[in-house]
Amino acid sequence: MPDLKLAEKPEGYEGQGFFATRLDHVIGLARANSIWPLPFATSCCGIEFMATMGTNYDLARFGMERLSFSPRQADLLMVMGTVAKKMGPVLKQVYEQMAEPRWVLAVGACASSGGIFDTYSVLQGIDKVIPVDVYVPGCPPRPEQIIDGILQIQELVKNESLRRRHTPEYQELLASYNIH
Numbered sequence: 001m002p003d004l005k006l007a008e009k010p011e012g013y014e015g016q017g018f019f020a021t022r023l024d025h026v027i028g029l030a031r032a033n034s035i036w037p038l039p040f041a042t043s044c045c046g047i048e049f050m051a052t053m054g055t056n057y058d059l060a061r062f063g064m065e066r067l068s069f070s071p072r073q074a075d076l077l078m079v080m081g082t083v084a085k086k087m088g089p090v091l092k093q094v095y096e097q098m099a100e101p102r103w104v105l106a107v108g109a110c111a112s113s114g115g116i117f118d119t120y121s122v123l124q125g126i127d128k129v130i131p132v133d134v135y136v137p138g139c140p141p142r143p144e145q146i147i148d149g150i151l152q153i154q155e156l157v158k159n160e161s162l163r164r165r166h167t168p169e170y171q172e173l174l175a176s177y178n179i180h
């Protein structure tokens with residue numbers, strides 16, 4: 001049998017023939033290991049993502065081989081590349097079309113802060129238009145760094161309370177982006 005690494009089981013009680021744990025632990029475990037990413041790739045960082053999907057790095061190890069190009073069937077928006085100000089409303093629309101719970105990974109300097117393009121036409125970070133959960137530094141980030149960002153997203157997903165999306169703090173965060 002191949003040496004398979006299984007996802008760690010959550011905390012709980014076990015005895016002969018039974019295992020009991022909390023529902024939110026099980027949901028977190030399932031969500032974290034079956035993320036469907038939507039790649040929003042506009043330039044060079046997207047090429048690094050293609051390498052990340054390839055056999056050397058193999059994103060499928062994390063339960064992510066199913067990329068979604070439909071926002072309604074995606075729960076992780078990965079923004080990779082320079083985003084022009086004109087693209088800002090498009091990016092926001094894609095985010096708004098995703099169902100909750102949804103997460104956002106800003107890959108590379110351009111998506112995180114505008115990168116080297118400190119100009120009138122480039123959005124100085126996608127967090128000007130949508131909330132971001134994890135930022136990956138680098139220009140471009142290597143596939144290892146993208147994978148590190150994904151592992152951090154998995155940690156957030158695994159540990160997120162089921163009530164978070166209904167809290168006033170989260171509603172306030174969305175309202176600050178004029179998203180309702």
Ligand code: SF4
Pocket residue numbers: 043044045046080081082108109110111115116138139140141
């Ligand atoms: S961060 Fe660098 S590599 Fe990535 S899109 Fe911007 S210029 Fe290209």
